[in-house]
Amino acid sequence: xxxQCASPASGTGAPLSGSVLAEAAVVFAVVLSIHAAxxxxxxxxAVALAVQAFYVQYKWDRLLQQGSAVFRFRTSANxxxxxxxxxxxxxxxxxxxxxxxxxxxxxxxxxxxxxxSGMAVALFSSVLALxxxxxxxSNTCVISGLAGGVIIYIMKxxxxxxxxxxxxxxxxxxxxxxxxxxxxxxxxxxPGEALLVLGGISFMLNQLIxxxxxxxxxxxxPVDFFLLVVVVGMVLMGVFFSTLFVFMDSxxxxxxxxxxxxxxxxxxxxxxxxxxxxxxxxxxLWLLQFLFQTNTRIxxxxxxxxxxxxxxxxxLYQNAKRSSSESKKHQAPTIARKxxxxxxxxxxxxxxxxxxxxxxxxxxxxxxxxxxxxxxxxFRIKPLGHTLRSLLSLFLDERDSGPLILTHIYLLLGMSLxxxxxxRPCTQKxxxxxxxxxxxxxxxxxxxxxxxxxxxxxxxxxxxxxxxTKKTFEGTMTSVFAQIISVALILIFDxxxxxxxxxxxxxxxxxxxxxxxxxxxxIDNLLLPLYLLILLMx
Numbered sequence: 131x132x133x134q135c136a137s138p139a140s141g142t143g144a145p146l147s148g149s150v151l152a153e154a155a156v157v158f159a160v161v162l163s164i165h166a167a168x169x170x171x172x173x174x175x176a177v178a179l180a181v182q183a184f185y186v187q188y189k190w191d192r193l194l195q196q197g198s199a200v201f202r203f204r205t206s207a208n209x210x211x212x213x214x215x216x217x218x219x220x221x222x223x224x225x226x227x228x229x230x231x232x233x234x235x236x237x238x239x240x241x242x243x244x245x246x247s248g249m250a251v252a253l254f255s256s257v258l259a260l261x262x263x264x265x266x267x268s269n270t271c272v273i274s275g276l277a278g279g280v281i282i283y284i285m286k287x288x289x290x291x292x293x294x295x296x297x298x299x300x301x302x303x304x305x306x307x308x309x310x311x312x313x314x315x316x317x318x319x320x321p322g323e324a325l326l327v328l329g330g331i332s333f334m335l336n337q338l339i340x341x342x343x344x345x346x347x348x349x350x351x352p353v354d355f356f357l358l359v360v361v362v363g364m365v366l367m368g369v370f371f372s373t374l375f376v377f378m379d380s381x382x383x384x385x386x387x388x389x390x391x392x393x394x395x396x397x398x399x400x401x402x403x404x405x406x407x408x409x410x411x412x413x414x415l416w417l418l419q420f421l422f423q424t425n426t427r428i429x430x431x432x433x434x435x436x437x438x439x440x441x442x443x444x445x446l447y448q449n450a451k452r453s454s455s456e457s458k459k460h461q462a463p464t465i466a467r468k469x470x471x472x473x474x475x476x477x478x479x480x481x482x483x484x485x486x487x488x489x490x491x492x493x494x495x496x497x498x499x500x501x502x503x504x505x506x507x508x509f510r511i512k513p514l515g516h517t518l519r520s521l522l523s524l525f526l527d528e529r530d531s532g533p534l535i536l537t538h539i540y541l542l543l544g545m546s547l548x549x550x551x552x553x554r555p556c557t558q559k560x561x562x563x564x565x566x567x568x569x570x571x572x573x574x575x576x577x578x579x580x581x582x583x584x585x586x587x588x589x590x591x592x593x594x595x596x597x598x599t600k601k602t603f604e605g606t607m608t609s610v611f612a613q614i615i616s617v618a619l620i621l622i623f624d625x626x627x628x629x630x631x632x633x634x635x636x637x638x639x640x641x642x643x644x645x646x647x648x649x650x651x652x653i654d655n656l657l658l659p660l661y662l663l664i665l666l667m668x
Contacts, residue, residue: 149649153646163668175219175245175285186259187209192263211322219245221551222247234553240553251301253281323652326656341355361494364498420491427488430485431488444473452524465586468586482570482574489549497542500542525538544576571620580612599649
């Protein structure tokens, strides 16, 4: 993303600016495109949800401007409620369609539950904003109430009793996570980012609980269970230590030793037994056998180790430049920050081409490592806490306004979500032909190529600015062009990709997501791959 710090007029709740309206227009274009492709009662629910989110978003923006929100949110952006509200519902809709065409009724119903859960948490966020707005916005309440009534009526007659209970469980978990994490981690999220991140975590936690209780009937892939257990385990570990260190100093050696001991206890006493119960084998032995099963996997692991070493050297080199600089506030330039985007592209493309299962597991392990290191940095855990704070502070930007540094974690998530989210049983029987063959590459295209090229060219050669933003027309156009070239290269080097003449849809999807990159003030590393994933799957 071209570096941008939103002005108060455009980011924190002034009357609807041109950039906010343009972002909304792009989101509605995506919603209507999916509605036209799916065209059923659930897609009508998504349209209703988007309409009410558009009206409620202005209320959230005004609350952020007045400082009247319940929690302290990130203020260098607008609330982002509209683009975040429709992600889970649209993802569920396209997942349902693809699994229906693949003849997989289980994952077809799973997609409906994903859509319903996304609508439930989005409506909760809307109700929260309306409930704390004074005076009560009667017109917006009517619109939100009508949309919510339509959604609840349709879902009530479409979901089984068990599925309704599942959606309510996700909503309950989401409410509690909002109260806990947004209190413990002020200024780390906008309302939209909190909806997206905490909604996803809530759904994963509920899925893990459900599968643990029905372990006898569960016949899932061990790599799916590995992702669920690792993500939920790391989140619960963060909540545990955040609560604990409210009452004690985390920077002492005694606290650091306790942190490391409790991490071992949680890993060996909770996470590994939980995973063992789900996969019915020793998790460590399974992981070792999985990683070194073939020569291709050994070569990929060696190659990724080399790239990780290069990334560490880049961090050390940039910090050495800061030490030699006279300015104490030296920050890494935009191009230096985008080195990591090139590195992750070089990491993910061979994994997608040669062994997606290995990439799935490796990305999960990498996420766990990133989260653990962020805990060490945030809590100042000895001996690496202060060192990590110094090394990573060089790469801070306006989005890291809270106590956590999340941009590198969002980059990893943006690249990995297209690999994690598509149910593998629904990718058989040719159901991922045409534009859908590019779904695993959504993160590479949107973030690794598009966002990087837009940032570099926009900041160095851009002169014509999009109205209301600091993004440039030149950056967006070069982003689209670079992604088209990347698609051509994918066709050459990945024999499994057959686009079946769906070039117009691919070009339209890339262009819409590039426009979203130009206008959104949310975390683009997370948002853009999800939108491109949804469009390509449709």
